[in-house]
Amino acid sequence: MSVGSTPDKFQAANLDGAQTREDNYLLASSGVGSWLFTLDHKRIGVMYLVGILVSFFLGGIFALILRAELFTGTKLFLTEDQYNQMFTLHGAVMTFLFIIPSIPAALGNFVLPVMLGQKDVAFPRMNLGSFYLWVVGAIFFLCAIIFGGLDTGWTFYTPYSVTTSTRVILALLGVFVLGFSSIFTGLNFIVTINTMRPHGMTWFKMPLFLWSIYATSIIQLLATPVLGITGLLLIAERALHIGIFDPEMGGDPVLFQHFFWFYSHPAVYIMILPAMGIISELIAVFSRKHIFGYRFIAYSSIAIALLGFLVWGHHMFVSGQSQLAAVVFSGLTFSVSIPSAIKVFNWLATMYKGSISLATPMCYALAFIFLFTIGGLTGLFLGALATDIQLHDTYFVVAHFHYVMMGGTLVAFVGGLYYWWPKMFGVMYNENAGRLFCLIVFLGFNLTFFPQFIMGARGMPRRYARYVEEFQIYHQLSTLGAFLLGIGMVGAIGVLLYSLYRGKKAPANPWGANTLEWMCSSPPPLANFDNPPPVGDPYDYSNLRYDEREGGYVTVPGPAKKTSSH
Amino acid sequence: MSDHAQPNDDSHDHGIHAHVMSMSTLFGTFAALLVLTGLTVAIYEIDFGAIDIWVAMGIATVKATLVAVYFMHLRYEKPFITLSFLFSLAFVALFISVSLMDAREYEPQVEALHNAQMQEAAE
Amino acid sequence: MTVAESTHEHDAHGHHSPEAHVAHHFESPQQQFDSGKLGIWMFLITEVLFFSGMFCAYAIYRSLHPEIFIDAAKELNAMLGALNTVVLIVSSLTMAWAVRAAQLSQKKLLIVLLWITLALAGVFLGVKTVEYTTKFQHELYPGIYNHFAQEQYPTVADKYVSKENQASGGAEHATEAPAHGEEHSEEHGSTPATGEHEEHAHAEAGGHAHAEAGGHGHGGAQGVRNIHIFFGIYYMMTGIHAIHIIGGMGAIGWLIYRANKGEFSSEYFGPVDYVGLYWHLVDLIWIYLFPLLYLIH
Ligand code: HEM
Numbered sequence A: 001m002s003v004g005s006t007p008d009k010f011q012a013a014n015l016d017g018a019q020t021r022e023d024n025y026l027l028a029s030s031g032v033g034s035w036l037f038t039l040d041h042k043r044i045g046v047m048y049l050v051g052i053l054v055s056f057f058l059g060g061i062f063a064l065i066l067r068a069e070l071f072t073g074t075k076l077f078l079t080e081d082q083y084n085q086m087f088t089l090h091g092a093v094m095t096f097l098f099i100i101p102s103i104p105a106a107l108g109n110f111v112l113p114v115m116l117g118q119k120d121v122a123f124p125r126m127n128l129g130s131f132y133l134w135v136v137g138a139i140f141f142l143c144a145i146i147f148g149g150l151d152t153g154w155t156f157y158t159p160y161s162v163t164t165s166t167r168v169i170l171a172l173l174g175v176f177v178l179g180f181s182s183i184f185t186g187l188n189f190i191v192t193i194n195t196m197r198p199h200g201m202t203w204f205k206m207p208l209f210l211w212s213i214y215a216t217s218i219i220q221l222l223a224t225p226v227l228g229i230t231g232l233l234l235i236a237e238r239a240l241h242i243g244i245f246d247p248e249m250g251g252d253p254v255l256f257q258h259f260f261w262f263y264s265h266p267a268v269y270i271m272i273l274p275a276m277g278i279i280s281e282l283i284a285v286f287s288r289k290h291i292f293g294y295r296f297i298a299y300s301s302i303a304i305a306l307l308g309f310l311v312w313g314h315h316m317f318v319s320g321q322s323q324l325a326a327v328v329f330s331g332l333t334f335s336v337s338i339p340s341a342i343k344v345f346n347w348l349a350t351m352y353k354g355s356i357s358l359a360t361p362m363c364y365a366l367a368f369i370f371l372f373t374i375g376g377l378t379g380l381f382l383g384a385l386a387t388d389i390q391l392h393d394t395y396f397v398v399a400h401f402h403y404v405m406m407g408g409t410l411v412a413f414v415g416g417l418y419y420w421w422p423k424m425f426g427v428m429y430n431e432n433a434g435r436l437f438c439l440i441v442f443l444g445f446n447l448t449f450f451p452q453f454i455m456g457a458r459g460m461p462r463r464y465a466r467y468v469e470e471f472q473i474y475h476q477l478s479t480l481g482a483f484l485l486g487i488g489m490v491g492a493i494g495v496l497l498y499s500l501y502r503g504k505k506a507p508a509n510p511w512g513a514n515t516l517e518w519m520c521s522s523p524p525p526l527a528n529f530d531n532p533p534p535v536g537d538p539y540d541y542s543n544l545r546y547d548e549r550e551g552g553y554v555t556v557p558g559p560a561k562k563t564s565s566h
Numbered sequence B: 001m002s003d004h005a006q007p008n009d010d011s012h013d014h015g016i017h018a019h020v021m022s023m024s025t026l027f028g029t030f031a032a033l034l035v036l037t038g039l040t041v042a043i044y045e046i047d048f049g050a051i052d053i054w055v056a057m058g059i060a061t062v063k064a065t066l067v068a069v070y071f072m073h074l075r076y077e078k079p080f081i082t083l084s085f086l087f088s089l090a091f092v093a094l095f096i097s098v099s100l101m102d103a104r105e106y107e108p109q110v111e112a113l114h115n116a117q118m119q120e121a122a123e
Numbered sequence C: 001m002t003v004a005e006s007t008h009e010h011d012a013h014g015h016h017s018p019e020a021h022v023a024h025h026f027e028s029p030q031q032q033f034d035s036g037k038l039g040i041w042m043f044l045i046t047e048v049l050f051f052s053g054m055f056c057a058y059a060i061y062r063s064l065h066p067e068i069f070i071d072a073a074k075e076l077n078a079m080l081g082a083l084n085t086v087v088l089i090v091s092s093l094t095m096a097w098a099v100r101a102a103q104l105s106q107k108k109l110l111i112v113l114l115w116i117t118l119a120l121a122g123v124f125l126g127v128k129t130v131e132y133t134t135k136f137q138h139e140l141y142p143g144i145y146n147h148f149a150q151e152q153y154p155t156v157a158d159k160y161v162s163k164e165n166q167a168s169g170g171a172e173h174a175t176e177a178p179a180h181g182e183e184h185s186e187e188h189g190s191t192p193a194t195g196e197h198e199e200h201a202h203a204e205a206g207g208h209a210h211a212e213a214g215g216h217g218h219g220g221a222q223g224v225r226n227i228h229i230f231f232g233i234y235y236m237m238t239g240i241h242a243i244h245i246i247g248g249m250g251a252i253g254w255l256i257y258r259a260n261k262g263e264f265s266s267e268y269f270g271p272v273d274y275v276g277l278y279w280h281l282v283d284l285i286w287i288y289l290f291p292l293l294y295l296i297h
């Protein structure tokens, strides 16, 4: 089981059927207990993946119900109150249960230690604890849904959150616990990356995915605790009326918004940074070219993480914030677009003259670049003071954040899932089916959300169950798109699940990537590596050749590598 | 970010390298903390006017620094840890100062509203 | 480990049973220790930001409404606050000393020091309980249960608090704590007119029993509006701090249990060090809470 740079060795072992249980983490032990109490980061990652996909499915059902109701401007099947609950639950489930943990906790957990050539993260027990906190948080959310719902919007703004009769406290407890789950993940990753990089992997030889996860973890550590205390203070406000956020008791609701957005704006970078990390990997591998501007991409991750803390007030332009603060925040908001644009340009430059292969992950990466660019550019309209007065709380905002969150993060997540799927489960999915559903997702997504830009700019407010005639056509297009998107998503996940039963056996390195996770067998052995494999430039593909027999790439002794490995 | 990915492999002794605080440092720190607590309480009676709170916070910060540097032996840790800690304090400062700046800016409006409401109720 | 201990009492670089406490994914005890150290510090950073929310609320209300703080802080007992400060400082000393004992493989001393730390934490909580109880006797509860809040916001009180549970009015504690009452009326001879107004407005509009605030001994309630905000902040800050103390006691208890089994020595003392760091941070936060809450004028 010794691991070198020659993945073919494992392959041979696997084909011979000489595999021992230790050679495959999925088979290393069996029984429900072996999963529930596992300390193996790979299994924890898989459990997270299941939980996250279930949440996504739940949030998606809510979304489709919303969209169906909006097919006409009059009541179809939801009362106004039910509609309010539905969009709140959709938003809260999607943000807190799905998108924040999606890439770091599910994919990151699986990939990060293997990318570092290590056996596990620094604190395996805390890792499992983080998963169970996620489960507890999800249970709180479920309780809130069952025992009366929630209708404050995922933002919990006071004073309404103090007076509504729905289950605010249960949901806040859920948010609190989920926050700790997220903190533990981030803490674990920071320590792992700091202290456990293998010999030869300096900071600037780390894969860019790790840089982005590191930047994300910084935000998780610095911002999430503020969400925790905000939740506790709001619980106290609701239970005891302590008068900090509630104007009825002399408190200040604008202060609540400061607290909330001090976390929640950086949180959108918790969502998007890991996605950018995945895209950096995908673009390089599938263009078979060294990533362009490595250092710029790495530094821009950190820059985004830090600048992200300076702009929270752009959510409060029309909520009573002072003019001074509004002007400052508006100006700072534009600064975040610089590092984001740096990334996009570097990806494009990487593709330039590359030999691009349109495997499914790459299709998602291209979709990401397109959608994220639209999402990002429309953000500038919202960051500009004057235009935001018109656009605030309209469907323009809804379209903007769905382009970034769904078009960005979700698409990158699915792309990453397709990319690492062979590594995670040792099987290849059907490439054509994968591409087909990627196309459906892309079309459905644009059909759903592009009309929302138009109606938003024309004044259709968000969070309304009813609307006037003039908006009907946009809403109907959007609803059609939503169902198309739904089909696309179910199909995309279906293709992966199907491969578990019918998929071809995956080679160790199906894509010809040069990061360390492809140097162990697929799926990895229980301990990943006996000793960390030699570290080279993660984006140097010159020594990898496609091997027909393997169905994947193997390392060939080629021209001397540009950078020494060991 | 100067810390190394790997502990030096050449150290084949298995002990852990960590500073052991001397008894005199521990008790010296302790005594200083007690004195400063006494000082905080003693000057409480003196009225410094507007800078009252800054005096109290200043002393508290000296105490906190003593705790961090000696009891938490930050002095002997890798600089990365000290930097991270200071870095986090910068974010605390950012959070508090910007929120405070904004609240002070819009406070007159809140006050005006309050007075108007009182007026109304009185009529 | 016990064998190791007796043979190598003071040898910080023993060469035996090194793998006893090294998890499989670490390469050396040093790497494990460094990871744990970095991990606990990262955790402390989250704690700092967690508390920062309350400090932020404090800063804003104190800056905008200093009168609330000046007035309400009179209700706190600075001596008890000072006592607790000293208690925590002593416990920090014993904790830091315990880390040293662990590093030097002084098992007995380690256990004794941990017990003392634990006991001091208990004393701290005891004093806290006394403080809270006196507050409660004066109906200085958090939020709308606070009698100041009920006097100022009678309609809100009616909405959320049943009649039986509403404050019985200030008249009794004026006699309970006469010194207090006098102090207050002196302090606030020059109360702003708006505050006065407000009380009357309520008295007339609500016709509420508690609105006879005029007969009430606490000068503060008449002059300064929103006194309850101080108590909200006070209870949140000290309450959440106390929860951290309780958490710390759990951790120290766990250390004592492991120390009794002889698990700590010069080769493996990480957990003692980490819990110690946590304990010092809790102390460090109290160092700020004390002057901020108790010493205001
Ligand atoms: C990555 C996945 C998604 C995320 C993270 C997400 C997030 C959110 C958030 C945060 C809100 C705001 C809720 C609020 O106002 O409190 C929202 C609203 C909404 N979302 Fe999504 N969403 C996702 C996917 C979808 C999909 C796939 C659809 C439709 C097919 C959809 C349709 C809607 C609708 C209709 C609203 C309500 C707009 C309103 O009435 O203001 N979302 N979403």
Ligand SMILES: [Cu+2]
Pocket (backbone or CB within 6 Å): A264, A265, A268, A311, A312, A314, A315
């Ligand atoms: Cu934002």
